[in-house]
Amino acid sequence: xxxxxxxxxxxxxxxxxxxxxxxxxxxxxxxxxxxxxxxxxxxxxxxxxxxxxxxxxxxxxxxxxxxxxxxxxxxxxxxxxxxxxxxxxxxxxxxxxxxxxxxxxxxxxxxxxxxxxxxxxxxxxxxxxxxxxxxxxxxxxxxxxxxxxxxxxxxxxxxxxxxxxxxxxxxxxxxxxxxxxxxxxxxxxxxxxxxxxxxxxxxxxxxxxxxxxxxxxxxxxxxxxxxxxxxxxxxxxxxxxxxxxxxxxxxxxxxxxxxxxxxxxxxxxxxxxxxxxxxxxxxxxxxxxxxxxxxxxxxxxxxxxxxxxxxxxxxxxxxxxxxxxxxxxxxxxxxxxxxxxxxxxxxxxxxxxxxxxxxxxxxxxxxxxxxxxxxxxxxxxxxxxxxxxxxxxxxxxxxxxxxxxxxxxxxxxxxxxxxx
Numbered sequence: 001x002x003x004x005x006x007x008x009x010x011x012x013x014x015x016x017x018x019x020x021x022x023x024x025x026x027x028x029x030x031x032x033x034x035x036x037x038x039x040x041x042x043x044x045x046x047x048x049x050x051x052x053x054x055x056x057x058x059x060x061x062x063x064x065x066x067x068x069x070x071x072x073x074x075x076x077x078x079x080x081x082x083x084x085x086x087x088x089x090x091x092x093x094x095x096x097x098x099x100x101x102x103x104x105x106x107x108x109x110x111x112x113x114x115x116x117x118x119x120x121x122x123x124x125x126x127x128x129x130x131x132x133x134x135x136x137x138x139x140x141x142x143x144x145x146x147x148x149x150x151x152x153x154x155x156x157x158x159x160x161x162x163x164x165x166x167x168x169x170x171x172x173x174x175x176x177x178x179x180x181x182x183x184x185x186x187x188x189x190x191x192x193x194x195x196x197x198x199x200x201x202x203x204x205x206x207x208x209x210x211x212x213x214x215x216x217x218x219x220x221x222x223x224x225x226x227x228x229x230x231x232x233x234x235x236x237x238x239x240x241x242x243x244x245x246x247x248x249x250x251x252x253x254x255x256x257x258x259x260x261x262x263x264x265x266x267x268x269x270x271x272x273x274x275x276x277x278x279x280x281x282x283x284x285x286x287x288x289x290x291x292x293x294x295x296x297x298x299x300x301x302x303x304x305x306x307x308x309x310x311x312x313x314x315x316x317x318x319x320x321x322x323x324x325x326x327x328x329x330x331x332x333x334x335x336x337x338x339x340x341x342x343x344x345x346x347x348x349x350x351x352x353x354x355x356x357x358x359x360x361x362x363x364x365x366x367x368x369x370x371x372x373x374x375x376x377x378x379x380x381x382x383x384x385x386x387x388x389x390x391x392x393x394x395x396x397x398x399x400x401x402x403x404x405x406x407x408x409x410x411x412x413x414x415x416x417x418x419x420x
Contacts, residue, residue: 039262047173051171051173054171073153077151077153080149080151081151084148084149084151087143088143088148091140091141091142091143094140095140095142098139098140101134102134105134108126174259176198176199177198177248177258177259177260177261177262178197178198178199178202178204178249178258178259179195179196179197179198179199179202179204179207179247179248179249179258179261180195180196180198180247180261180262181193181194181195181245181246181247181261181262181264182194182195182196184245184264184266186266186267186268186269186270187233187235187268187270187315187316187420188268188270188271188272188273188310188311188315188420189235189236189237189239189268189270189271189272189273189289189420190233190234190235190236190237190268190272190420191233191234191237191243191245191266191267191268192231192232192233192234193209193211193224193231193232193233193234193245193247193266194230194231195207195209195230195231195247195261196230197249202249202251202258203251203252204249204250204251204252205228205249205250205251205252205253205254206226206227206228206249206250207225207226207227207228207229207230207247207248207249207250208223208225208226208247208248208249208250208257209223209224209225209226209232209234209245209246209247210222210223210224210245210246210247210260211224211234211243211244211245211246212243212244213241213242213243213244214241214242214243214244214265215242221244221246224245233420235272235289235420236272236287237267237268239267239268239269239270239271239272240267240268240269241267242265242266242267243265243266243267244263244264244265245263245264245265245266246260246261246262246263246264247260247261248260248261270310270312271308271310272287272289272310272420273289273306273310273311273317273406273419273420274287274288274289274306274307274308274310275288275289275290275291275304275305275306275307275419276304276305276306276307276339277307279302279303279304279305280302281293281294281295281302281304282294282302282304288307289418289419289420290322290416290417290418290419291304291408291416291417291419292323292415292416293325293410293412293413293414293415293416294413295413300344300411301328301330301331301344301345301409301410301411302409303340303343303344303345303346303407303408303409304407304408304409305336305339305405305406305407306339306405306406306407306419308405309403309404309405310403310406311335311403311404311405311406312402312403313380313401313402313403313404314368315368316368317335317368317406317419318419318420319333319408319417319418319419320417320418320419320420321415321416321417322416322417322418323414323415323416324414324415325410325412325413325414325415326411326412326414327412328410328411328412329355330344330345330347330409330411331355331409331410331411331415332345332346332347332353332354332355332408332409333346333353333354333407333408333417334346334351334352334353334354334406334407334408335351335352335353335404335405335406335407336348336350336351336352336353336404336405336406336407337350337351337397337398337401337404337405338350338405339405339407343409345409346407346408346409347409350397350398351407352382352395353407354384354386368382368383368385378396378397378398378399378400378401379394379395379396379397380394380395380397380401381393381394381395382394382395406419
Protein backbone atom coordinates (compact mmCIF):
# COMPACT_ATOMS: atom_id res chain seq x y z
CA UNK A 1 0.00 0.00 0.00
CA UNK A 2 1.44 3.35 -1.03
CA UNK A 3 2.17 6.19 1.32
CA UNK A 4 -0.54 8.32 -0.26
CA UNK A 5 -3.13 5.64 0.44
CA UNK A 6 -1.94 5.39 4.06
CA UNK A 7 -2.26 9.15 4.41
CA UNK A 8 -5.74 9.12 2.91
CA UNK A 9 -6.75 6.22 5.13
CA UNK A 10 -5.49 8.04 8.22
CA UNK A 11 -7.31 11.20 7.20
CA UNK A 12 -10.49 9.19 6.63
CA UNK A 13 -10.20 7.63 10.08
CA UNK A 14 -9.65 11.04 11.65
CA UNK A 15 -12.61 12.47 9.73
CA UNK A 16 -14.81 9.57 10.86
CA UNK A 17 -13.71 10.08 14.47
CA UNK A 18 -14.31 13.82 14.17
CA UNK A 19 -17.76 13.18 12.69
CA UNK A 20 -18.58 10.79 15.52
CA UNK A 21 -17.48 13.34 18.08
CA UNK A 22 -19.44 16.03 16.26
CA UNK A 23 -22.55 13.88 16.19
CA UNK A 24 -22.12 13.08 19.89
CA UNK A 25 -21.79 16.76 20.73
CA UNK A 26 -24.86 17.60 18.65
CA UNK A 27 -26.84 14.83 20.34
CA UNK A 28 -25.85 16.17 23.75
CA UNK A 29 -26.93 19.64 22.71
CA UNK A 30 -30.16 18.22 21.34
CA UNK A 31 -30.73 16.52 24.69
CA UNK A 32 -30.03 19.81 26.47
CA UNK A 33 -32.45 21.56 24.10
CA UNK A 34 -35.14 18.98 24.86
CA UNK A 35 -34.54 19.44 28.58
CA UNK A 36 -34.87 23.21 28.16
CA UNK A 37 -38.12 22.81 26.18
CA UNK A 38 -39.39 20.37 28.81
CA UNK A 39 -38.62 22.89 31.55
CA UNK A 40 -40.39 25.72 29.69
CA UNK A 41 -43.49 23.66 28.94
CA UNK A 42 -43.55 21.95 32.32
CA UNK A 43 -43.12 25.16 34.30
CA UNK A 44 -45.72 26.91 32.12
CA UNK A 45 -48.21 24.13 32.83
CA UNK A 46 -47.50 24.31 36.53
CA UNK A 47 -47.89 28.11 36.46
CA UNK A 48 -51.25 27.82 34.67
CA UNK A 49 -52.49 25.26 37.18
CA UNK A 50 -51.28 27.39 40.11
CA UNK A 51 -53.04 30.48 38.69
CA UNK A 52 -56.30 28.64 38.04
CA UNK A 53 -56.28 27.02 41.48
CA UNK A 54 -55.41 30.27 43.27
CA UNK A 55 -58.04 32.40 41.53
CA UNK A 56 -60.64 29.67 41.89
CA UNK A 57 -59.97 29.62 45.62
CA UNK A 58 -60.17 33.43 45.68
CA UNK A 59 -63.49 33.37 43.85
CA UNK A 60 -64.89 30.78 46.23
CA UNK A 61 -63.62 32.69 49.27
CA UNK A 62 -64.86 36.04 47.93
CA UNK A 63 -68.32 34.58 47.18
CA UNK A 64 -68.46 33.08 50.65
CA UNK A 65 -67.46 36.35 52.29
CA UNK A 66 -69.97 38.36 50.26
CA UNK A 67 -72.72 35.86 51.03
CA UNK A 68 -71.88 35.94 54.73
CA UNK A 69 -71.89 39.74 54.74
CA UNK A 70 -75.21 39.85 52.85
CA UNK A 71 -76.75 37.39 55.33
CA UNK A 72 -75.54 39.54 58.24
CA UNK A 73 -76.98 42.75 56.78
CA UNK A 74 -80.31 41.09 55.91
CA UNK A 75 -80.50 39.78 59.47
CA UNK A 76 -79.99 43.34 60.75
CA UNK A 77 -82.84 44.57 58.50
CA UNK A 78 -85.09 41.77 59.76
CA UNK A 79 -84.27 42.63 63.39
CA UNK A 80 -84.99 46.36 62.90
CA UNK A 81 -88.23 45.58 61.07
CA UNK A 82 -89.45 43.15 63.73
CA UNK A 83 -88.55 45.50 66.57
CA UNK A 84 -90.20 48.51 64.89
CA UNK A 85 -93.36 46.83 63.62
CA UNK A 86 -94.33 45.24 66.96
CA UNK A 87 -95.47 48.48 68.70
CA UNK A 88 -97.29 49.50 65.50
CA UNK A 89 -99.09 46.18 65.47
CA UNK A 90 -99.99 46.63 69.16
CA UNK A 91 -101.32 50.13 68.43
CA UNK A 92 -103.30 48.82 65.46
CA UNK A 93 -104.87 46.12 67.62
CA UNK A 94 -105.86 48.75 70.20
CA UNK A 95 -107.40 51.01 67.53
CA UNK A 96 -109.23 48.13 65.87
CA UNK A 97 -110.60 47.15 69.30
CA UNK A 98 -111.80 50.73 69.79
CA UNK A 99 -113.42 50.78 66.33
CA UNK A 100 -115.24 47.58 67.23
CA UNK A 101 -116.50 49.08 70.49
CA UNK A 102 -117.62 52.26 68.67
CA UNK A 103 -119.50 50.20 66.06
CA UNK A 104 -121.24 48.25 68.78
CA UNK A 105 -122.09 51.46 70.64
CA UNK A 106 -123.50 53.00 67.46
CA UNK A 107 -125.70 50.03 66.86
CA UNK A 108 -127.00 50.15 70.43
CA UNK A 109 -127.62 53.91 70.20
CA UNK A 110 -129.51 53.62 66.93
CA UNK A 111 -131.57 50.75 68.38
CA UNK A 112 -132.37 52.83 71.48
CA UNK A 113 -133.60 55.66 69.29
CA UNK A 114 -135.88 53.35 67.28
CA UNK A 115 -137.46 51.50 70.22
CA UNK A 116 -140.85 52.28 71.64
CA UNK A 117 -141.60 54.80 74.43
CA UNK A 118 -141.89 52.11 77.07
CA UNK A 119 -138.38 50.82 76.48
CA UNK A 120 -136.69 54.02 75.34
CA UNK A 121 -135.85 55.32 78.81
CA UNK A 122 -134.18 52.09 79.88
CA UNK A 123 -132.29 51.60 76.63
CA UNK A 124 -131.16 55.21 76.46
CA UNK A 125 -129.92 55.00 80.05
CA UNK A 126 -128.01 51.80 79.34
CA UNK A 127 -126.54 53.33 76.18
CA UNK A 128 -125.44 56.46 78.03
CA UNK A 129 -123.67 54.44 80.78
CA UNK A 130 -121.89 52.31 78.19
CA UNK A 131 -120.79 55.37 76.25
CA UNK A 132 -119.35 56.92 79.40
CA UNK A 133 -117.53 53.67 80.22
CA UNK A 134 -115.88 53.49 76.81
CA UNK A 135 -114.44 57.02 77.20
CA UNK A 136 -115.18 58.29 73.71
CA UNK A 137 -112.87 61.27 74.19
CA UNK A 138 -109.76 59.07 74.76
CA UNK A 139 -107.83 58.32 71.55
CA UNK A 140 -104.59 56.25 71.25
CA UNK A 141 -101.51 58.09 70.06
CA UNK A 142 -100.23 57.17 66.59
CA UNK A 143 -96.51 57.90 66.05
CA UNK A 144 -95.54 60.37 63.36
CA UNK A 145 -93.61 59.06 60.35
CA UNK A 146 -90.48 60.89 61.47
CA UNK A 147 -90.59 58.95 64.74
CA UNK A 148 -90.65 55.47 63.22
CA UNK A 149 -87.66 53.81 61.49
CA UNK A 150 -87.16 54.24 57.77
CA UNK A 151 -84.75 51.40 56.97
CA UNK A 152 -82.12 51.99 54.31
CA UNK A 153 -78.86 50.37 53.18
CA UNK A 154 -75.61 52.34 53.02
CA UNK A 155 -73.26 50.85 50.43
CA UNK A 156 -69.77 52.19 49.77
CA UNK A 157 -69.28 52.30 46.03
CA UNK A 158 -65.52 52.74 46.51
CA UNK A 159 -65.18 49.07 47.49
CA UNK A 160 -65.51 47.99 43.88
CA UNK A 161 -62.84 50.47 42.84
CA UNK A 162 -60.48 49.31 45.58
CA UNK A 163 -61.16 45.70 44.69
CA UNK A 164 -60.56 46.38 41.03
CA UNK A 165 -57.27 48.11 41.83
CA UNK A 166 -56.04 45.34 44.12
CA UNK A 167 -57.09 42.58 41.75
CA UNK A 168 -55.37 44.31 38.83
CA UNK A 169 -52.10 44.21 40.79
CA UNK A 170 -52.59 40.80 42.42
CA UNK A 171 -50.16 38.12 41.31
CA UNK A 172 -47.44 38.24 38.72
CA UNK A 173 -45.80 35.98 36.17
CA UNK A 174 -42.03 35.85 35.79
CA UNK A 175 -39.88 33.96 33.33
CA UNK A 176 -36.94 33.67 35.75
CA UNK A 177 -36.81 33.54 39.57
CA UNK A 178 -34.90 36.45 41.14
CA UNK A 179 -32.39 34.17 42.91
CA UNK A 180 -30.53 31.04 41.81
CA UNK A 181 -28.22 28.53 43.47
CA UNK A 182 -24.66 29.40 42.52
CA UNK A 183 -22.53 26.65 44.06
CA UNK A 184 -22.77 23.37 45.97
CA UNK A 185 -19.68 22.28 47.91
CA UNK A 186 -19.45 18.98 49.70
CA UNK A 187 -18.58 19.02 53.37
CA UNK A 188 -18.26 16.19 55.89
CA UNK A 189 -21.82 15.01 56.41
CA UNK A 190 -23.24 18.06 54.65
CA UNK A 191 -23.24 20.43 51.68
CA UNK A 192 -22.39 24.12 51.63
CA UNK A 193 -24.98 25.90 49.46
CA UNK A 194 -24.30 29.33 47.99
CA UNK A 195 -26.82 31.41 46.05
CA UNK A 196 -26.99 34.83 44.43
CA UNK A 197 -29.47 37.30 42.99
CA UNK A 198 -29.92 37.23 39.21
CA UNK A 199 -32.44 40.09 39.19
CA UNK A 200 -30.61 43.24 40.23
CA UNK A 201 -33.88 45.18 40.53
CA UNK A 202 -35.14 42.78 43.21
CA UNK A 203 -34.45 44.03 46.75
CA UNK A 204 -34.24 40.89 48.90
CA UNK A 205 -34.94 41.10 52.62
CA UNK A 206 -34.67 37.38 53.40
CA UNK A 207 -33.74 34.15 51.68
CA UNK A 208 -35.28 30.73 52.19
CA UNK A 209 -33.38 27.51 51.45
CA UNK A 210 -35.02 24.10 51.25
CA UNK A 211 -33.74 20.59 50.52
CA UNK A 212 -35.04 17.07 50.13
CA UNK A 213 -33.72 13.64 49.24
CA UNK A 214 -33.68 13.14 45.48
CA UNK A 215 -35.69 10.36 43.86
CA UNK A 216 -37.98 9.86 46.87
CA UNK A 217 -41.57 10.04 45.74
CA UNK A 218 -42.90 10.75 49.22
CA UNK A 219 -40.09 13.06 50.26
CA UNK A 220 -41.13 16.67 50.80
CA UNK A 221 -38.95 19.77 50.79
CA UNK A 222 -38.06 20.99 54.27
CA UNK A 223 -36.73 24.35 55.34
CA UNK A 224 -32.97 24.44 55.86
CA UNK A 225 -32.43 28.15 56.41
CA UNK A 226 -34.29 31.48 56.50
CA UNK A 227 -32.23 34.65 56.83
CA UNK A 228 -30.21 37.35 55.08
CA UNK A 229 -27.04 35.34 54.34
CA UNK A 230 -26.31 34.04 50.84
CA UNK A 231 -24.83 30.72 51.96
CA UNK A 232 -25.65 27.98 54.42
CA UNK A 233 -24.11 24.67 55.45
CA UNK A 234 -26.77 21.94 55.40
CA UNK A 235 -25.68 19.21 57.82
CA UNK A 236 -26.91 15.72 58.78
CA UNK A 237 -26.92 14.48 55.16
CA UNK A 238 -26.20 10.87 54.25
CA UNK A 239 -23.00 10.42 52.19
CA UNK A 240 -23.30 9.25 48.56
CA UNK A 241 -26.95 10.29 48.43
CA UNK A 242 -28.38 12.84 46.01
CA UNK A 243 -30.24 15.80 47.50
CA UNK A 244 -32.22 18.52 45.73
CA UNK A 245 -31.78 22.14 46.82
CA UNK A 246 -33.84 25.20 45.97
CA UNK A 247 -33.94 28.80 47.20
CA UNK A 248 -36.33 31.74 47.03
CA UNK A 249 -36.38 35.29 48.38
CA UNK A 250 -38.76 37.74 50.01
CA UNK A 251 -38.72 41.36 48.89
CA UNK A 252 -38.41 44.36 51.19
CA UNK A 253 -41.75 45.11 52.81
CA UNK A 254 -43.42 42.02 51.30
CA UNK A 255 -44.91 38.97 52.98
CA UNK A 256 -45.01 36.55 50.04
CA UNK A 257 -41.99 34.58 48.79
CA UNK A 258 -40.67 34.76 45.25
CA UNK A 259 -40.79 31.80 42.84
CA UNK A 260 -38.36 28.98 43.65
CA UNK A 261 -35.04 28.69 41.88
CA UNK A 262 -34.27 25.81 39.54
CA UNK A 263 -33.60 22.80 41.83
CA UNK A 264 -29.95 21.75 41.90
CA UNK A 265 -28.68 18.28 42.78
CA UNK A 266 -25.78 17.84 45.18
CA UNK A 267 -24.22 15.11 47.27
CA UNK A 268 -21.31 14.58 49.62
CA UNK A 269 -18.85 11.73 49.61
CA UNK A 270 -17.39 12.76 52.96
CA UNK A 271 -18.44 11.07 56.17
CA UNK A 272 -19.63 13.43 58.92
CA UNK A 273 -17.19 14.53 61.61
CA UNK A 274 -17.71 12.56 64.82
CA UNK A 275 -16.10 12.59 68.24
CA UNK A 276 -14.74 9.28 69.48
CA UNK A 277 -17.15 7.61 71.94
CA UNK A 278 -16.02 6.12 75.23
CA UNK A 279 -13.62 8.88 76.28
CA UNK A 280 -13.74 9.41 80.02
CA UNK A 281 -15.02 12.83 81.06
CA UNK A 282 -17.06 13.54 77.93
CA UNK A 283 -20.67 12.95 76.88
CA UNK A 284 -21.56 12.87 73.16
CA UNK A 285 -24.77 13.70 71.34
CA UNK A 286 -26.64 11.03 69.39
CA UNK A 287 -24.92 12.11 66.16
CA UNK A 288 -21.56 12.32 67.98
CA UNK A 289 -20.88 15.78 66.57
CA UNK A 290 -21.39 17.54 69.92
CA UNK A 291 -19.19 16.87 72.96
CA UNK A 292 -19.88 17.99 76.52
CA UNK A 293 -17.21 18.00 79.26
CA UNK A 294 -19.14 16.59 82.20
CA UNK A 295 -16.70 16.41 85.13
CA UNK A 296 -13.64 18.23 86.40
CA UNK A 297 -10.18 16.97 87.24
CA UNK A 298 -7.63 19.48 88.44
CA UNK A 299 -4.77 17.00 87.90
CA UNK A 300 -5.49 15.99 84.30
CA UNK A 301 -6.90 17.39 81.07
CA UNK A 302 -8.28 14.43 79.09
CA UNK A 303 -8.11 14.69 75.30
CA UNK A 304 -11.15 13.83 73.18
CA UNK A 305 -10.24 12.90 69.59
CA UNK A 306 -12.27 12.42 66.46
CA UNK A 307 -13.51 8.94 65.69
CA UNK A 308 -11.27 8.83 62.59
CA UNK A 309 -8.97 11.18 60.64
CA UNK A 310 -11.91 12.66 58.72
CA UNK A 311 -10.44 16.11 58.17
CA UNK A 312 -8.87 16.33 54.70
CA UNK A 313 -6.44 19.09 53.87
CA UNK A 314 -7.94 21.94 51.90
CA UNK A 315 -11.27 21.78 53.68
CA UNK A 316 -12.52 24.11 56.40
CA UNK A 317 -12.99 22.64 59.87
CA UNK A 318 -15.31 24.59 62.17
CA UNK A 319 -15.70 24.37 65.95
CA UNK A 320 -18.68 26.04 67.61
CA UNK A 321 -18.48 26.65 71.36
CA UNK A 322 -22.13 26.57 72.49
CA UNK A 323 -21.34 26.59 76.24
CA UNK A 324 -18.22 27.54 78.20
CA UNK A 325 -16.86 26.41 81.56
CA UNK A 326 -14.05 27.73 83.78
CA UNK A 327 -10.87 28.57 81.88
CA UNK A 328 -7.56 26.73 82.23
CA UNK A 329 -4.32 27.32 80.32
CA UNK A 330 -4.30 23.64 79.25
CA UNK A 331 -7.67 23.94 77.48
CA UNK A 332 -7.40 23.68 73.68
CA UNK A 333 -9.05 22.85 70.37
CA UNK A 334 -7.29 21.77 67.21
CA UNK A 335 -6.01 19.02 64.92
CA UNK A 336 -3.25 16.45 65.17
CA UNK A 337 -1.48 13.86 63.06
CA UNK A 338 -2.41 10.96 65.35
CA UNK A 339 -4.72 10.22 68.27
CA UNK A 340 -2.12 9.69 70.98
CA UNK A 341 -3.66 7.89 73.92
CA UNK A 342 -2.98 9.09 77.43
CA UNK A 343 -1.98 12.60 76.39
CA UNK A 344 -2.47 15.16 79.18
CA UNK A 345 -3.42 17.91 76.74
CA UNK A 346 -3.81 18.59 73.04
CA UNK A 347 -0.92 21.03 73.41
CA UNK A 348 1.77 18.60 72.26
CA UNK A 349 3.98 17.66 69.33
CA UNK A 350 2.37 16.83 65.97
CA UNK A 351 -0.65 18.98 66.81
CA UNK A 352 -1.89 22.49 66.10
CA UNK A 353 -4.37 23.88 68.59
CA UNK A 354 -5.99 27.03 69.90
CA UNK A 355 -5.85 27.77 73.61
CA UNK A 356 -8.76 28.96 75.70
CA UNK A 357 -7.41 32.52 75.83
CA UNK A 358 -7.45 32.65 72.02
CA UNK A 359 -10.98 31.40 71.42
CA UNK A 360 -12.80 32.51 74.56
CA UNK A 361 -13.97 35.78 72.98
CA UNK A 362 -15.82 34.13 70.09
CA UNK A 363 -18.06 31.14 69.70
CA UNK A 364 -16.82 30.10 66.23
CA UNK A 365 -13.38 28.84 65.21
CA UNK A 366 -12.44 27.79 61.68
CA UNK A 367 -9.23 26.02 60.65
CA UNK A 368 -8.00 25.39 57.10
CA UNK A 369 -4.85 23.47 56.07
CA UNK A 370 -3.22 23.64 52.63
CA UNK A 371 -0.47 21.00 52.02
CA UNK A 372 2.84 22.33 50.61
CA UNK A 373 6.16 20.73 49.65
CA UNK A 374 9.14 23.04 49.29
CA UNK A 375 12.61 21.61 48.89
CA UNK A 376 11.66 18.24 50.36
CA UNK A 377 10.19 19.81 53.49
CA UNK A 378 6.60 18.90 54.17
CA UNK A 379 4.51 21.64 55.65
CA UNK A 380 0.91 22.73 55.93
CA UNK A 381 -0.25 26.29 55.40
CA UNK A 382 -2.57 26.84 58.36
CA UNK A 383 -5.31 29.48 58.41
CA UNK A 384 -7.17 30.00 61.69
CA UNK A 385 -10.21 32.27 61.78
CA UNK A 386 -11.74 33.59 64.98
CA UNK A 387 -14.55 36.08 64.56
CA UNK A 388 -13.15 38.89 62.39
CA UNK A 389 -9.54 37.89 63.06
CA UNK A 390 -7.40 35.54 60.97
CA UNK A 391 -3.95 34.03 61.51
CA UNK A 392 -1.87 32.32 58.81
CA UNK A 393 1.32 30.33 59.44
CA UNK A 394 3.22 27.24 58.20
CA UNK A 395 3.28 23.98 60.18
CA UNK A 396 6.22 21.66 59.55
CA UNK A 397 5.36 17.95 59.63
CA UNK A 398 7.54 14.86 59.42
CA UNK A 399 5.88 13.47 56.30
CA UNK A 400 3.21 14.27 53.76
CA UNK A 401 -0.22 14.42 55.39
CA UNK A 402 -3.57 14.17 53.60
CA UNK A 403 -5.93 13.79 56.56
CA UNK A 404 -5.85 14.68 60.23
CA UNK A 405 -7.59 13.93 63.51
CA UNK A 406 -9.28 16.77 65.37
CA UNK A 407 -9.58 17.00 69.13
CA UNK A 408 -10.25 19.04 72.23
CA UNK A 409 -9.10 19.01 75.84
CA UNK A 410 -10.67 20.79 78.82
CA UNK A 411 -9.85 20.65 82.51
CA UNK A 412 -13.21 21.82 83.86
CA UNK A 413 -16.76 20.76 83.08
CA UNK A 414 -19.32 22.90 81.25
CA UNK A 415 -17.61 23.13 77.86
CA UNK A 416 -19.81 22.13 74.91
CA UNK A 417 -18.32 21.88 71.40
CA UNK A 418 -19.99 21.27 68.03
CA UNK A 419 -17.75 20.28 65.11
CA UNK A 420 -18.59 20.45 61.42
